[in-house]
Amino acid sequence: MRKVFLLLIAVLTLNSCKNEIECCVNFQPITVSLKFIHSWDATPILPSEFNQFKLVTENGETISIERLRYLLSNIRLINGVENYTFSNYTLIDVSDGNEFTLNLPESLVAGSYQLKFTFGFSDEDNQDGIYQDLNSVNFNVPGMLGGGYHYMQFDGKYKDPNNTDANFNYHAIRAVDRTDPNNLVFQDTSFEVDLGTLSFINDSEIIIKVNIAEWFKNPNTWNLNELNTMLMPNFEAQKQISENGETVFTLGDIN
């Protein structure tokens, strides 16, 4: 009788373990990747179409793009107190392609995660000269502007009111007020992008839409005839660039 009883308990125990695995938690490892897709509103930005006057800003200037590269840092998924980092920092060069993919180097379990990254470097990470790969591609900011790194180098041409080609250098850096050269005043103009909480049950590719037109649109309608080059030392321009960047990145499909 005792043996039968023990056998019954063992069967019930094993059965209960099996049920818990099947019904409640998916322990299958999940891979997650991010795909950044660049557009000008609804039009894809293609490197093959760089240097062509095809795009029109909110303010009405027709522009061409020659160079567009920008830095994202602390690209991560967050689950409670756990961070799953895609990359500490990544330089995206759109001349290499319309799309840029980042893979999470580790697997996840199914669940809900918040997706966040920083445009540029926060002050804590924006240390002068410490990133060899960024130094090697000339992404530095001069010491007289506080050093560190560009957040973005966006160069091109626009048609001025005389329909003549003129250059623009829409460069984003940490804003610096040089009114008193001996007492520089800095403002961290990097910004965090929070794309919300996402649920994963299978391997997933998250599309991040990068609308370059937004840099000239919202909330500051950008007038290239007034603000075109030499923006790095322009404290107010840097703050406006940062404000406009807030709407550049949005969540697309999850495949």
Place this chain on the structure above:
Amino acid sequence: MKQIWFYIFSLFLLMSCSSKEEDVYIPIPYDLKIPKLFEDKLIAPIIPFDNPLTVEGIALGKKIFSDKILSGNRTISCAHCHRLQEAFSHSLQFSEGANGTFGHRNSMPLFNLAWNFDEFFAWDGQDISLENQAFEPVSNPIEMNADWKNIEKRFNNHDTYPTLFKEAFGTSVIDSNLIVKAIAQFERTLISADSKFDKYLLGEATLTPEEQNGFAVFMDEEKGDCFHCHGSNNNPLWTDNQFHNNGLDASFADLGLGAVTGDPADNGKFKTPSLRNLTFTAPYMHDGRFATLDEVINFYSEGLQLSATIDPLMKNVNEGGVGLSAKDKADLKAFLLTLSDLNFINNPDFK
């Protein structure tokens, strides 16, 4: 008896193997001395897996670099157009080729080539990798004007080269691939990182007030704005190794990168040269049009020419440039001269 014959035969076999092993010479790996500033600031230099640096390979490359054997009529060597005292460039606007023909571009200086991370070489980027670059001038009719097959024969029939190649690459059968590998090995050792400004960055020298102001002009986006293309204290190569149209001409006699890629957007683009060793590398620009640094600075200050492909980083093009003051020009020149490296051009390893 049968067993004895078997042992004798085995002994001969072993002796023959042993003798072969003695013939194999293993070249000595060369430890490239990376300057501290480069080590601190830059990613690792490009050393191809299939052409590691060796003591023998570098010595062989150095010998070939100065040997007229590479030219069709045996009149010029690589060193004819790339002279050590001129930081491996040439003080003539255009160099004279083996047949007396002059080229149409200024000889590029050679140093810090292993840190050209994209590996596009020459003013127009036509050569990918240092090894491939070395092929080009040998067969170019206005340079060395030689046929590679004939060059290979010369090397194989030479009294010393087969032995030197055997020591460097393990074979005495010489082909063009091994010749360019040796040259590339030597070129990767041409490192220049010992200028006054390097010493300043290492805390071993001080700059004059003029040199300091010149550096400020260089780094100021509202003045020289040189750093976007020419590096900085954080990129001690003093070049981005990219291709730009810097506004030399309104129309182009030489398409530069555009002739290589076929993309009209690349017309008039040429490789950014390093600003190191300007003292030794005149004349300047891809076509050597400027004899002095003053001419170069004046050009950037007020001589820019608008064209469809001018780089957007060139400021105030419609006014000819940013219009530097006379003092800023003089100070900028003073700073640029601090990038000259006398120890490089006097390095006995390169002679």
